[in-house]
Amino acid sequence: MTDGEDAETLVGVAVPVPLRRTFTYRVPSAQVDGIVLGARVRVPFGRRSIKGTVVLRPAPAPDVGVEVKDLETALPGSPALDAHLLELTRFVADYYLCSWGEAIEAALPPDPPARKRLPRVVLSAAPGGPAAPFRDLSPTPAQSEVLGRLLPAVVARAFAPFLLWGSTGSGKTEVYLRAAAAALEAGRGVLYLVPEIGLTPLLVSRIEARFPGQVALLHSAVPPRARRAAWEEIRQGTKRFVVGARSAVFAPLPDLGLVIVDEEHDPSYKQEDAPRYNGRDVAVVRARLASVPVVLGSATPSLESFHHARQGRYVLLALGGRVEDRPMPEVQLVDMRDEFRRAGDVTPLSKELVTALATCLERGEQALILRNRRGWAAAILCPACGQRLTCRHCSLALTWHKKERRLRCHACGGQQPLPGACPSCGGADLRELGEGTERIEDELAKVVPSARIQRMDRDTVRGRGAHESILRRFDAGEIDILVGTQMIAKGHDFPRVTLVGVLGADHALGLPDFRAGERAFQLLTQVAGRAGRGLRLGRVIAQAFDPGHPVLLHAAKQDYEAFYEAEIRYRRALRYPPFAALVQIIVAEAREAQAWRIANDVGAALTAASAGRLTITGPGPAPIERLRGMYRMQLLVRSAGRRRLVETVAAALLPFEATSARRSIHVDVDPVSLL
Numbered sequence: 001m002t003d004g005e006d007a008e009t010l011v012g013v014a015v016p017v018p019l020r021r022t023f024t025y026r027v028p029s030a031q032v033d034g035i036v037l038g039a040r041v042r043v044p045f046g047r048r049s050i051k052g053t054v055v056l057r058p059a060p061a062p063d064v065g066v067e068v069k070d071l072e073t074a075l076p077g078s079p080a081l082d083a084h085l086l087e088l089t090r091f092v093a094d095y096y097l098c099s100w101g102e103a104i105e106a107a108l109p110p111d112p113p114a115r116k117r118l119p120r121v122v123l124s125a126a127p128g129g130p131a132a133p134f135r136d137l138s139p140t141p142a143q144s145e146v147l148g149r150l151l152p153a154v155v156a157r158a159f160a161p162f163l164l165w166g167s168t169g170s171g172k173t174e175v176y177l178r179a180a181a182a183a184l185e186a187g188r189g190v191l192y193l194v195p196e197i198g199l200t201p202l203l204v205s206r207i208e209a210r211f212p213g214q215v216a217l218l219h220s221a222v223p224p225r226a227r228r229a230a231w232e233e234i235r236q237g238t239k240r241f242v243v244g245a246r247s248a249v250f251a252p253l254p255d256l257g258l259v260i261v262d263e264e265h266d267p268s269y270k271q272e273d274a275p276r277y278n279g280r281d282v283a284v285v286r287a288r289l290a291s292v293p294v295v296l297g298s299a300t301p302s303l304e305s306f307h308h309a310r311q312g313r314y315v316l317l318a319l320g321g322r323v324e325d326r327p328m329p330e331v332q333l334v335d336m337r338d339e340f341r342r343a344g345d346v347t348p349l350s351k352e353l354v355t356a357l358a359t360c361l362e363r364g365e366q367a368l369i370l371r372n373r374r375g376w377a378a379a380i381l382c383p384a385c386g387q388r389l390t391c392r393h394c395s396l397a398l399t400w401h402k403k404e405r406r407l408r409c410h411a412c413g414g415q416q417p418l419p420g421a422c423p424s425c426g427g428a429d430l431r432e433l434g435e436g437t438e439r440i441e442d443e444l445a446k447v448v449p450s451a452r453i454q455r456m457d458r459d460t461v462r463g464r465g466a467h468e469s470i471l472r473r474f475d476a477g478e479i480d481i482l483v484g485t486q487m488i489a490k491g492h493d494f495p496r497v498t499l500v501g502v503l504g505a506d507h508a509l510g511l512p513d514f515r516a517g518e519r520a521f522q523l524l525t526q527v528a529g530r531a532g533r534g535l536r537l538g539r540v541i542a543q544a545f546d547p548g549h550p551v552l553l554h555a556a557k558q559d560y561e562a563f564y565e566a567e568i569r570y571r572r573a574l575r576y577p578p579f580a581a582l583v584q585i586i587v588a589e590a591r592e593a594q595a596w597r598i599a600n601d602v603g604a605a606l607t608a609a610s611a612g613r614l615t616i617t618g619p620g621p622a623p624i625e626r627l628r629g630m631y632r633m634q635l636l637v638r639s640a641g642r643r644r645l646v647e648t649v650a651a652a653l654l655p656f657e658a659t660s661a662r663r664s665i666h667v668d669v670d671p672v673s674l675l
Contacts, residue, residue: 011035011071012056013043014100018274019657020093020650022100023052024059025071034074038081040108042072051075053104055086081107085250088286097650097667098275106275107250109231110224139178143171146317147178153293154182154258161284163264163309164297166319167328167558168529169493172297173203175319176260177210179295180241184211188257188292189240193283195266195490197221197245201468202475203491204243211241218244218251221464246271246279249286259287263491264296264305265522267672276668299529299560300522303571306564307578322533329500329531329538331556333547348435353501353541354447360499361451361480365536367499369483370527371440372507374410374457376402378434380418384427389419395626400432401459402439412628440483440503448481456484489527495534499541500527505552506544512623513674514576517551521563524555575615577670581642583649584671586622588630589664598661599633602653606637609652614639623675636674 009032012022025043027035035041039054049072062068081089085107092103139147146164153160166172180190194203197219208215216230216239233239235252242251246269261269261280269279280296287294296305296314309316322328334350342351348371360367379397380389388397391409398407400418408415421428435443441455454460454470461467467487474482475494482488508520524542532538544552554563572579585602589595599619606616618635625632639645646669656662 010059010061010068011054012059013041013052013071014055014104015043015045015050015052016099016101016105017045017050018099018102018662020097020099020654022055022059024062024068026068027071031071031074035071036080037083038086040075040080042075044069044072052101053081055090055100055104082252082254084289085252087289088250088282091285091289092275092277092282095646096275096277096669097646097653102275103277106247106271106277109218109227112225112228137174139174140171140323142166142320143175143178146175146319149315149317150175150179150293150295151182154179155186157186157188157257157292159288159291160293161287161308161314162293162295162317163301163305163314164295164317164319165301165306165309165560166297166299167321168299168526169322169326169328169533170299170319171323172262172299172319173206175317176262176295176297177207179258179293180211180260183257184214184240186257188255189234189237189253190242190258190260191248191251191253191256191283191286192241192243192260192262193248193269193279194243194245194262195268196487197243201471202493207241207243214239214241216242216251218242218248220245220247246277246282249279249282256286256290256292258292259283259290259294261294261296263298265298265300265302266490267519270672274666276666276671278670278672281670300525301560303518303564303567304578306560307568326532326535327537328558329528329540331528331540331542331558333505333552333556334541334543335547336543336545339543348440348443348503349447349501350541350543353543356499356539356541357444357448357451357481357501361448363498363536365498366474366477366479366494366496367481367501368488368494368497368527368530369440369444369481369501369503370486370489370523371435371437371483371503372486372523373399373434373436373504374438374459374485375399375408375436376438376442377432378436379432380407381431381433382422382425382427383429383431385422385425387422387424388433389423389430393626393629395624399436411624435503437483437485444481444483451480452478453481453483454479456482456488458485460484461487486523486527489523489530492530493533494530497530498532498534498536498538500531500538502527502540502542504544505542505555506546506549509546509549509551511675514571514574515672515674517567517570521551521555521560521567524552525558525560528555528558575638580615580638580640581645582671583637583645584668584674585635585637585649586666586668587619587633587635587664588627588666590630592631595631595633595664598664599635601661602656602665603635605652605655606635606649609648610637614645614648634674 009027013025014022037057043052089103089107093100183190216234261283264280271277284294308314334352339350377400380400390397391414393414394409394411396411401408406415437455437457444453456470473479508516528540531540587595587599603619615638619633622632622634
């Protein structure tokens with residue numbers, strides 16, 4: 001910097017690269033007035049020219065001898081981040097151990113396609129229209145009690161974390177919408193997060209009907225041009241009710257009044273790639289920064305959230321039974337070992353379920369069949385040598401998709417034809433092992449040939465609008481039986497569904513993950529809640545080879561508290577969350593020896609930095625040892641305190657940022673899966 005240069009012309013820029021620091025640039029005098037805090041800019045970076053965000057103005061002078069390059073230009077028309085979102089993205093970067101630039105990139109809408117103009121956004125004189133009247137619908141006594149505690153916090157505009165715990169069909173959505181109406185009437189914005197926006201079109205329609213002209217959708221299925229337009233409408237205050245998946249937590253609402261996180265337990269809120277943030281937890285932080293209430297809702301809360309409520313960190317709002325005192329569905333556990341002895345073979349559909357399906361269809365009712373595994377067969381086995389056909393890039397069995405005549409890897413997407421003989425021993429007698437939704441659809445057509453059957457999984461909802469089309473046809477009664485994976489279990493409200501069948505209810509219990517029991521309980525309870533939401537009694541038939549497992553027994557009784565008490569004892573004994581903070585580190589390399597070397601170096605650095613204050617497990621092979629051609633080594637780091645854990649891991653990994661190993665090291669703070 002020369003003697004006459006003004007320090008104000010230096011700015012700190014965060015760029016989307018995995019380096020946890022900002023970079024200093026000089027602002028040309030002609031652009032000084034246009035470069036504000038939060039502005040999007042283009043800067044030289046190495047041999048490239050990349051986009052970044054101004055996060056410091058002015059920036060301190062760099063060390064003597066460090067070259068400062070000129071910022072190239074401001075990006076007109078690009079959305080700038082206000083101080084509130086800058087603070088939120090800074091938290092994401094610090095807590096989830098990513099760069100500030102990566103956190104900002106996750107918060108911004110995608111760039112629209114090149115060489116096309118953005119649609120002109122017309123701003124109305126007043127933001128949105130009035131909320132639609134509540135089509136003489138009075139809240140139930142339980143809803144009124146909950147609202148009596150929640151609405152004062154909305155009006156007072158004070159941070160308060162609420163956990164709304166209510167059984168499926170208890171009316172949680174109505175509580176959300178009445179609280180939202182209070183925030184909107186006060187002139188403030190509402191942020192409503194759902195796990196997977198594309199799977200809940202009927203919910204979105206309900207919200208739009210209640211708040212016409214005020215709803216903006218933000219999720220990955222919205223085309224980039226429309227997302228950018230929606231972002232601008234939100235930022236300008238034209239749309240004040242934002243509905244979206246996890247990335248919508250960064251919506252630029254200028255005057256936030258309420259945050260809602262529906263189905264807060266759902267693992268879909270966790271981002272799988274860097275930055276690996278949890279949308280639910282970031283929503284709580286955003287509410288705290290904005291001094292507004294946040295409502296986390298679920299019929300099966302995460303163990304961590306319910307523990308927070310028990311400890312007084314969250315305010316527990318409990319809704320009792322279902323609306324209008326409708327009974328919960330009867331859940332029957334079917335022992336598939338008895339079916340095996342009766343039929344002499346493994347059958348995908350029990351006698352009880354087939355009989356119940358026939359009765360359901362005779363009454364003109366509908367059924368849901370859950371099989372949380374797609375494809376025809378989960379694996380192809382050679383009985384001669386015992387080998388399964390596995391992916392050449394992953395240490396996973398290939399799934400047989402019979403209609404496509406292809407073996408597919410559901411991890412990397414690789415595919416190949418079915419070989420005529422076993423690649424290991426040459427045996428020609430290859431057998432199908434384990435059934436998926438494709439085969440279940442075929443079996444259902446055999447046992448109830450008159451039924452109109454539709455499959456809903458990733459294979460059938462690839463086209464734009466396909467999932468919405470299926471759900472609307474089912475809601476209209478054009479489909480009798482909907483068979484699918486877990487996407488049919490989430491949040492749907494179909495009054496004509498009186499029967500739910502669950503196949504392989506105990507399948508997830510054998511996974512090498514401390515949350516396996518929690519996931520199995522939540523999935524069974526959630527899908528069971530789809531039955532009997534109308535005027536007729538619902539019934540659930542859950543098939544399992546271990547029907548006496550405590551998790552299944554608790555789920556069959558719809559007894560969350562009993563499950564929680566048993567599960568929390570297990571977590572406490574093994575020092576898993578919520579009794580310890582957890583960081584998972586995966587080292588992934590194309591060469592196994594290199595993966596081991598880097599993992600051992602990381603382990604040594606963690607041991608030195610922790611000085612005995614952290615519990616370090618590993619390194620060792622990850623449960624899925626090879627994925628997408630990369631060998632994976634895992635380390636787990638635990639501590640009673642989150643701040644100490646994150647700070648120590650950050651310090652231990654700092655020296656690796658200057659090496660080629662940094663791209664091989666993947667850090668997941670508060671992982672939701674250890675696979």
